[in-house]
Every structure is written in structure tokens, then in C-alpha cells.
Amino acid sequence: NAGVMQNPRHLVRRRGQEARLRCSPMKGHSHVYWYRQLPEEGLKFMVYLQKENIIDESGMPKERFSAEFPKEGPSILRIQQVVRGDSAAYFCASSPSDREAFFGQGTRLTVV
Amino acid sequence: GQQLNQSPQSMFIQEGEDVSMNCTSSSIFNTWLWYKQDPGEGPVLLIALYKAGELTSNGRLTAQFGITRKDSFLNISASIPSDVGIYFCAGSFGNEKLTFGTGTRLTIIP
Numbered sequence: 001n002a003g004v005m006q007n008p009r010h011l012v013r014r015r016g017q018e019a020r021l022r023c024s025p026m027k028g029h030s031h032v033y034w035y036r037q038l039p040e041e042g043l044k045f046m047v048y049l050q051k052e053n054i055i056d057e058s059g060m061p062k063e064r065f066s067a068e069f070p071k072e073g074p075s076i077l078r079i080q081q082v083v084r085g086d087s088a089a090y091f092c093a094s095s096p097s098d099r100e101a102f103f104g105q106g107t108r109l110t111v112v
Numbered sequence: 113g114q115q116l117n118q119s120p121q122s123m124f125i126q127e128g129e130d131v132s133m134n135c136t137s138s139s140i141f142n143t144w145l146w147y148k149q150d151p152g153e154g155p156v157l158l159i160a161l162y163k164a165g166e167l168t169s170n171g172r173l174t175a176q177f178g179i180t181r182k183d184s185f186l187n188i189s190a191s192i193p194s195d196v197g198i199y200f201c202a203g204s205f206g207n208e209k210l211t212f213g214t215g216t217r218l219t220i221i222p
């Protein structure tokens with residue numbers, strides 16, 4: 001049973017481009033979380049999804065950011081028109097229910 | 113929203129010492145989780161707790177789910193160099209999101 005897979009591990013985008021971050025949850029997991037982490041800081045909640053539904057997006061900026069978790073395929077975190085302040089590590093975690101959550105290795109986004 | 117206070121923020125200890133850190137919440141949880149994060153990596157789950165008063169061990173690590181359901185602690189006995197890293201607590205209630213503490217950075221002094 002493979003762990004949570006995130007890709008790419010590193011992503012460089014120019015200001016104004018779009019960033020698409022992918023997260024494949026562990027097999028049998030229907031819950032996905034996305035967190036953002038700046039260097040030397042904690043994990044900041046962004047969005048919580050269950051298959052095809054957004055349960056809680058209270059941590060996601062209202063503009064430019066969106067997330068989905070389709071019936072088939074990985075969860076996608078999409079950042080449109082990236083700015084330098086979007087540079088961070090983005091972590092995805094998956095869970096079979098409202099219990100323990102397992103993290104991926106993260107995607108490090110650098111906006112130049 | 114829920115807030116988690118984790119303390120201490122950082123610890124400097126010598127190899128072989130025991131370590132204790134804790135988290136307190138502004139509201140009750142029914143799940144407490146403890147994670148460790150190494151530089152450049154994702155957090156790794158260490159211990160999961162689901163019942164008030166529950167005490168669970170994982171090798172040299174022991175964690176407890178507080179009776180009030182608003183706190184949890186993690187102990188590490190006889191620390192070794194590979195224990196260095198950042199430890200996070202996390203909690204949730206029902207189907208609500210997992211909320212993380214601010215982390216405890218553990219450093220071992222040679």
C-alpha cells in the first residue's frame with residue numbers, strides 16, 4: 001500500500017503563471033487535507049475535502065486558490081496567477097475517515 | 113475557530129535526557145495525533161489517541177489523551193540524536209478539520 005503521493009516535489013513558476021499541485025491519497029482513503037507551510041513555521045490549514053465535496057475551505061484564500069477531489073484521480077490544488085507570497089511548501093494528507101491522517105512529502109513551490 | 117497551544121516552542125537537551133511537551137485546546141477533541149517532521153520532509157504520524165485518558169506508547173514515545181479532552185502530552189524517554197526535529201500535535205472533533213499546534217523544535221546538544 002503506497003503512501004500519499006504528491007507531485008511534483010518541486011515546482012518553479014513565474015509570477016502570473018498557474019501552479020497545479022497533485023495529491024494521490026492512500027488506497028481506500030476518501031478524505032484529503034491540504035496544508036501550507038512557510039520555512040520555520042507550522043502547518044496552516046487550507047482545505048478539507050471528501051470525494052467530490054469540499055467540507056471546509058475556511059483556510060483557503062478567496063481568490064486565485066481552488067481545490068478539488070474528483071471521483072476518479074488525484075486531488076488538485078490550483079493556484080492561479082501566482083505571486084511571490086505563494087512560495088511555500090504545500091502538504092497533502094489523506095485519511096480513511098475522521099481518524100489519523102497520513103502526509104505526503106510535499107510540493108515546494110517557488111515563484112520567481 | 114479552534115486554537116491549539118503547543119509548548120514549549122523549543123527544547124535544547126542532552127542525549128539520554130527525557131523530553132516532555134504538551135498541547136492544550138480551546139475546545140474538546142475526540143482525536144489527538146502526534147507527528148514528527150524532519151527538514152524537507154512531510155510530517156510522520158507517531159501516535160494516535162481516540163479516548164479521554166488513553167495512554168499509548170510507541171517505543172520510547174508515550175502520549176496521553178487528557179481527561180478533559182482539551183489537552184494531550186508527548187514524552188520521549190532517553191533521547192537519541194535521531195529524535196531531533198519538529199514535533200506537532202493535532203486534534204479534531206467529529207468530521208471537522210484536523211487542527212495543528214505550532215510545533216516544538218527539539219535540539220540535542222552534543
